[in-house]
Amino acid sequence: MSVSVRWLGHACWEVRHGEQSILIDPFLNESPTAPCKAEDLSPDLILITHGHFDHIADAASIAIRTGSPVLACYEIATWLAQQHQVPNTIGMNLGGGIDLKWVRVKFVQAWHSSQLPDGSYGGNPGGFIIELADKRIYLAGDTALFSDMRLFAEPKLDLAILPIGDLFTMGPEDSLQAIQWLTPALVAPSHYGTWPPIEQDTDAWEKKVRAVTDAKPIVVAPGDSFEL
Numbered sequence: 001m002s003v004s005v006r007w008l009g010h011a012c013w014e015v016r017h018g019e020q021s022i023l024i025d026p027f028l029n030e031s032p033t034a035p036c037k038a039e040d041l042s043p044d045l046i047l048i049t050h051g052h053f054d055h056i057a058d059a060a061s062i063a064i065r066t067g068s069p070v071l072a073c074y075e076i077a078t079w080l081a082q083q084h085q086v087p088n089t090i091g092m093n094l095g096g097g098i099d100l101k102w103v104r105v106k107f108v109q110a111w112h113s114s115q116l117p118d119g120s121y122g123g124n125p126g127g128f129i130i131e132l133a134d135k136r137i138y139l140a141g142d143t144a145l146f147s148d149m150r151l152f153a154e155p156k157l158d159l160a161i162l163p164i165g166d167l168f169t170m171g172p173e174d175s176l177q178a179i180q181w182l183t184p185a186l187v188a189p190s191h192y193g194t195w196p197p198i199e200q201d202t203d204a205w206e207k208k209v210r211a212v213t214d215a216k217p218i219v220v221a222p223g224d225s226f227e228l
Helices: 059-066 074-084 147-153 172-182 202-212
Strands: 003-007 013-017 020-024 045-047 070-073 089-092 097-099 104-109 126-132 135-139 159-163 186-190 225-227
Touching: 003 135, 003 186, 013 126, 020 126, 045 059, 059 074, 070 074, 070 104, 074 089, 147 172, 159 172, 172 186, 172 202, 186 202
Parallel strands: 020 045, 045 070, 070 089, 135 159, 159 186
Antiparallel strands: 003 013, 003 225, 013 020, 097 104, 104 126, 126 135
């Protein structure tokens, strides 16, 4: 059974295997590009890369309604439990992983910032390496380019999801270096096109990826999906 990956606009992604699904960085109800609302989704697991509003806005409401566990850095997990009464949180720290019944998730570093919507300290920002149904996915979260990305390349990545919006994260040019270091089979762009400051020409990006890397670029519209 294949793994399906759907972009829900901005930096929100859904990874599905059979009846089970993972929702990453839920920003839906106030996102200008989201194809659905928070109440439309019932994930089995929620992952949060960092505390910024455009990555965590709908996490509490979805987690409370569904009872889904939320994996995040320790400070965000504590904030969700104490300030929003989220019943099932798992606090992690950089380099740590967890084996659930059907998926393994590792929390890895990102170069960014992390402040929660109420101004609280959001701990260390990060990305995730997801191992599911013999597939290995690296979701970088919001990050600058950093050379230790090379360490995530082995075992082989089936998919890397990288920000390309620039201004707040790496831009298209730095993403090309990241792809060269990560050597994924597929690469998908994230964190772009939501507002004018992070608009990008994905046609141009796709051509450059094909020209200077061995990865296959996958560009989808919000709401569309692809399979691994």
